[in-house]
Structure formats: C-alpha cells, structure tokens
Amino acid sequence: MERLQGWLNDALDTALGWLSSPAALSQFGLLIAAYLIARYLSRRFSPVIERTLTPKPEATHIIARLRRFALQFLPLLLPLLAYALTAAGEGLTRSIFGQGEVIAFGKRVFLLLVALELVRKVLPSGLLKLMGRYVLLPVMALNAVGLLDDVTARLDAAQINLGNIQFTVLALIRGAVAGSLLFWLGSWSNQQSAGYLKAQPDLRPATRELAIKATEMAIFGAAFLILMSIMGIDLTAIAVLGGALGVGIGLGLQQIAANFVSGVILLLEGQTTVGDYVELDGGEKGTIVKMTARACILETFDGKWIVVPNEDFITTRVVNYSDQGSANRYEALFSVSYETDINTVPAIVEAAVAKLPFVLQEPDGPDCELRGFGESSVDFAVEYWVAGIDDGKNKYGSPVLFAIWNALKDAGIEMPYPRRVVELRGQQA
Structure with missing residues (x-):
C-alpha cells in the first residue's frame, strides 16, 4: 500500500x-x-x-x-x-x-x-x-x-520450484501468452491449409489425407519448438525426451507405433481410403468414414461405428468392394417345382432381371444358372452386375427377388414348398 x-x-x-x-x-x-x-x-x-x-x-x-x-x-x-x-x-x-x-x-x-x-x-x-x-x-x-518495467522485474525475481526445475512467474506468464497466440495461429493455419488441400481435385484422397496430416504435424511441431525457445527451455532437453520416448516405444508402445506406421502406409498406398466399403478377416464390415493416426473408423449399415486399428489393414486380408469404383457382381437364389419345364426358366428370369434400371449389361448381363436338385425343388441362381455396392442395406437383392417372383408367377411357374409322402400301414386286430 x-x-x-x-x-x-x-x-x-x-x-x-x-x-x-x-x-x-x-x-x-x-x-x-x-x-x-x-x-x-x-x-x-x-x-x-x-x-x-x-x-x-x-x-x-x-x-x-x-x-x-x-x-x-x-x-x-x-x-x-x-x-x-x-x-x-x-x-x-x-x-x-x-x-x-x-x-x-x-x-x-x-x-x-x-x-x-x-x-x-x-x-x-x-x-x-x-x-x-x-x-x-x-x-x-x-x-x-x-510501471511495466518495475512489475516485470518483480515477476522475474519471483521463482517457482518444481523439484530441480525452476521457473519464474514472468516466464510462465510469457509462455501462456505466447502459447495461446502460437497455437491459435497454428490452428487457423491448419484449418486454412486443410481446406485448401481438400479443395484440390487433382490429389488422390489418400494423398490429400497424408498431406493434411503432415501439414498439421509440421505447424504444431514448429509452434511447440518456438514456445520452448520463448520460455527459455533448452531445446537439447528435447533430444533427451526423444531418446526416452524411443525407449518407451520399444518397451510398451509397440502397438501404437505399429498402428501409426500402418496408417502412414495406408495413406501412401491409397488402396484403402475414406468412403470405401470394406470387409476385414475378422468379419467387420462398413464404410470408412475417418482415418486417424491410430485407427480407421467404419460405419455399418445400421449406423454403428467400429474402430479398427490400422495394423489390421496391413497384416490381415481386406476386401475392398468400392476400390477404383468398379462394378460388383451379386447373385439371387430361387427354386421352382419339379413339375416345371426348367429349360424355360433361365430366359424368363434373365429377361426380368435385365429390365431393372440398376442392372448392368457390361461386363456381363444377368446369367441364370442351374445349381442343383433339392428334396422338394429345383434350385437356381441368377448372377447380375451393378455399379454400386450392397453395403448391407439390401439395395439390390430385394428388387431382384421381387422381379423373379413376378416373372415366374406371370409365366405360371409354381414356387415349391416341402412335400412329404406318408405311408399308412394297417393295424392288426
């Protein structure tokens, strides 16, 4: 006072x-x-x-x-x-x-x-x-x-001890201000660069994601190093920290490191990217909605999200239904009764399926095949090509089965049902 x-x-x-x-x-x-x-x-x-x-x-x-x-x-x-x-x-x-x-x-x-x-x-x-x-x-x-010089001198004289590490109050305030400004500028720069890269139509999706991640790491890495210099922390300590981190990765963070490297490989190869519908060996199916440094997030047809480690995409078999936007082939199973003239069935079914707007004629039109003779029916399957994928929502299977049913009914062909022969033996008096 x-x-x-x-x-x-x-x-x-x-x-x-x-x-x-x-x-x-x-x-x-x-x-x-x-x-x-x-x-x-x-x-x-x-x-x-x-x-x-x-x-x-x-x-x-x-x-x-x-x-x-x-x-x-x-x-x-x-x-x-x-x-x-x-x-x-x-x-x-x-x-x-x-x-x-x-x-x-x-x-x-x-x-x-x-x-x-x-x-x-x-x-x-x-x-x-x-x-x-x-x-x-x-x-x-x-x-x-x-009064700034006087107050600054007093703050610089006040020290805070954390074990063997000493900070002045002035250094902490300077670090808080500089850190807020640097990371705000870094966040803004990252948003602008990410928006610019996403707007480039010539870049493949995988290359675009890799460029965005690399830019983000470079921006915030530079901001961190500048902040350490402003706070007066010797940057040689970062080398010691890097060595300790390497030991930690070797001892207990192998999976995290493997997933990170696998994520970089996925982005570089570009064989799997955001928007692809994939099926893994473990049975997981879904559309890739996000790729992070650790894992890929799959969205199933019923809206659930599955987090799959990146390593699974490298070390296991992955079926990519939408890679390169190619056509896909599906089949629909059906049966007819034994009283049917089965020689007429393929032409009837193929013509009915070919009329559907999503069925392609290239690389091949609908193909109806005889699959076998069952206990109560003759079994057929019709194969057809579509430009998209059936991601579990049954977008193609149900219309194809409706078309087969209507075509067979119009032709008077009976759909079978199980039949049994029952033998009655007379009872002795």
Whole structure:
C-alpha cells in the first residue's frame, strides 16, 4: 500500500508539472491533432481498404482466405494510425523542446487502445480472448502508466520450484501468452491449409489425407519448438525426451507405433481410403468414414461405428468392394417345382432381371444358372452386375427377388414348398 501510495503521489506530481509546462501543453495539442488526423484518415481509407480486401463470396482459394483474415484487423486502423503519427511526432518534439514525456505517454495510451480493440473486436471467443482480457490489457495498462518495467522485474525475481526445475512467474506468464497466440495461429493455419488441400481435385484422397496430416504435424511441431525457445527451455532437453520416448516405444508402445506406421502406409498406398466399403478377416464390415493416426473408423449399415486399428489393414486380408469404383457382381437364389419345364426358366428370369434400371449389361448381363436338385425343388441362381455396392442395406437383392417372383408367377411357374409322402400301414386286430 505504501508503494502504491508513492506511485499515486508521483503520478499526481507529474500531472501537475505537465499542466504548468508550456512544452507539455504543446505536446497535448500534438496528441489531439494526431488523434484527429488519424480519425480522418481512418474514415477516409477504411471503406477503400474494405472494398479492396473483400473477396468474392464464392472464392475459396488461399489468397481469399488471407484477405478475409486481414479484414478482421480493420478495427485496429484508427488506434494504429494515431500511434504511428504520435511516434513520428515524438522525435520532432524532443528535438525542439528537448523533452517528450507527454507525447511518449500518449503513444503508450494509443498502444493500449490498439490492444483494447484487438480484444473486443478481433480475438475469437475462448481461451485467446480470455488471455487478452486478463493478461494483454493489464500489461498494456501498466506500460501506459510507466510501471511495466518495475512489475516485470518483480515477476522475474519471483521463482517457482518444481523439484530441480525452476521457473519464474514472468516466464510462465510469457509462455501462456505466447502459447495461446502460437497455437491459435497454428490452428487457423491448419484449418486454412486443410481446406485448401481438400479443395484440390487433382490429389488422390489418400494423398490429400497424408498431406493434411503432415501439414498439421509440421505447424504444431514448429509452434511447440518456438514456445520452448520463448520460455527459455533448452531445446537439447528435447533430444533427451526423444531418446526416452524411443525407449518407451520399444518397451510398451509397440502397438501404437505399429498402428501409426500402418496408417502412414495406408495413406501412401491409397488402396484403402475414406468412403470405401470394406470387409476385414475378422468379419467387420462398413464404410470408412475417418482415418486417424491410430485407427480407421467404419460405419455399418445400421449406423454403428467400429474402430479398427490400422495394423489390421496391413497384416490381415481386406476386401475392398468400392476400390477404383468398379462394378460388383451379386447373385439371387430361387427354386421352382419339379413339375416345371426348367429349360424355360433361365430366359424368363434373365429377361426380368435385365429390365431393372440398376442392372448392368457390361461386363456381363444377368446369367441364370442351374445349381442343383433339392428334396422338394429345383434350385437356381441368377448372377447380375451393378455399379454400386450392397453395403448391407439390401439395395439390390430385394428388387431382384421381387422381379423373379413376378416373372415366374406371370409365366405360371409354381414356387415349391416341402412335400412329404406318408405311408399308412394297417393295424392288426
């Protein structure tokens, strides 16, 4: 409290001295003039800048994204212009009057206004806005009143001990601020690069996913290394950590490492990618909806998600029904009674199935085959080709069976049912 009272007394004495000094009053006049000029320039050039930077609504390329990002900082134009004009006038004032404390104070106030507009109108909601409100603004306020150096020295002197590791309070605050800013920029950069890569039609889906993952790792890896340097942590410790991590992988993380390497191989080969309908040796079936560094996520026809480790796609047999978008062949089983002239059945069934809109004539049209003679029926199967896949929703099987039933009924061919011969023996009296 005594130190705070001393600061207040010093501030009061300084203010009274400024009010009684012609040089200080002239500097106040320069500050007002700088603000008015900055306001005029801001009103004049803000619409021009906005029109120049605003891209077309349908534009999605990287330049358009950068222009939209730059537009977010337009509210900072007024305080930045005032700060720049004040900074330019400070040197002139010191050369004429031999002092410039008032105009230097005004410059710091304009810098505080820049930070205030940044927090209010630019920073997104969440951790970054919270850090700006409770860290950036107090720092700028202390800088404006000239107390930042004193407070910084005290924070740098306060140490926190975690075993053999020592941190100063200043280093922790600096790391929190820099980390928030770096990872926000990293997240934004990752979103923009991922959107740009997904919009490239020339890239294969697997190559696109690999490029997105590699870019993400590079961005956040660089952000981590920069943060370590800002916090004053010796980067040689990372080498020790990497060695320890290698030992850990060798002892207990083999499966994680194997799945990670398998995921990279899957992305490089491109034989299995997002959107493919696959069946594994273990019986898992589904459409691949997501590929991560550890596993692939399959969605079954009934909406369930199955998480399959990447290693299973490398070490076991995988049936990919939709690879390269090729046609697929299916068959439908049916039977007729023994009273039927079976020589007429193939032509009737093939003609009925060929009329279905999803049945292809290439690479081969419907083919009806005799499969065997059962106890009560003659068994047939009709094979047909379609452009898609039957992913368990019975998209093709049910219409084909309906067509076979209707065709046989129209031809007067009876569908069989089990029959038994019962012999009755007379009873003795």
